[in-house]
Amino acid sequence: MLITVQDINHSFLIGRKGKESNVPVLKNISFSVKQGEIVSIVGRSGSGKSTLLHILAGFLKPDSGEIVVKDTVTSVFNEQQSAQFRLENYGFIFQNFQLMPGLTAFENVELPLKLKGMNRHQRKDKVQQLMKHVGLQSVQDHYPNELSGGQQQRVSIARALITDPPIIFADEPTGNLDSRTGADIMNLLQEINRESRQTIIMVTHSPEAAKNSSRIITVSDGMIE
Numbered sequence: 001m002l003i004t005v006q007d008i009n010h011s012f013l014i015g016r017k018g019k020e021s022n023v024p025v026l027k028n029i030s031f032s033v034k035q036g037e038i039v040s041i042v043g044r045s046g047s048g049k050s051t052l053l054h055i056l057a058g059f060l061k062p063d064s065g066e067i068v069v070k071d072t073v074t075s076v077f078n079e080q081q082s083a084q085f086r087l088e089n090y091g092f093i094f095q096n097f098q099l100m101p102g103l104t105a106f107e108n109v110e111l112p113l114k115l116k117g118m119n120r121h122q123r124k125d126k127v128q129q130l131m132k133h134v135g136l137q138s139v140q141d142h143y144p145n146e147l148s149g150g151q152q153q154r155v156s157i158a159r160a161l162i163t164d165p166p167i168i169f170a171d172e173p174t175g176n177l178d179s180r181t182g183a184d185i186m187n188l189l190q191e192i193n194r195e196s197r198q199t200i201i202m203v204t205h206s207p208e209a210a211k212n213s214s215r216i217i218t219v220s221d222g223m224i225e
Helices: 048-057 078-090 103-116 122-132 149-161 181-198
Strands: 005-015 021-033 038-042 064-069 090-095 167-171 199-203 215-220
Touching: 005 048, 005 167, 021 048, 038 048, 038 181, 048 199, 078 090, 090 149, 103 122, 103 149, 122 149, 149 167, 149 181, 167 181, 181 199
Parallel strands: 038 199, 038 215, 090 167, 167 199
Antiparallel strands: 005 021, 005 064
8 A cells, every 4th residue: 555544533722721622633534545546535624634634744743543655654753754755755736826926837846856956957857848748838937926727726736746756635626716627627637647647635625526536535523434
């Protein structure tokens, strides 16, 4: 298995100081993901699905349980170890795109390669090739505010793919898009999955997006149905 999740529990501390209480969000979550799958995590707002995605990606630590990715126990990592593992193994696609407004589309896609220390010539060739593949070659010098929502999401996808990560996490990738553009984005993700066998784990409210998955995991009241 590429990812194994075993008995994950997580709660949030709420309330004023001295009157805090723990509110369980995830309860005994267990599942596994094979390489090359597209897995959709679905559920109502407040069900815990986004918290689960953040724990899988190492942005949050579970209260208990274990996460194993590529035979590495990631749930025990400290913040620095998690950041390094994310850079080497994960790509991220966000609902609100999370693009750097002061960087062009090209520079946004290029950024992870800079963080990995790739030289300028190699970065340029790799970014240009990928942007052509996702249909962005004509807008690579544009800034995010000069792009449509669909174009911004394609930039986000290209940025997620640029380091060739084995795992892509997508948080509501079609949530801010109209239905036609959302369908185009899902078709692109499916194409990428078929070509590269990259694993995609996606949180979504959209039945149309979820139906294109290999498997659907439904979270209700912090538990898998």
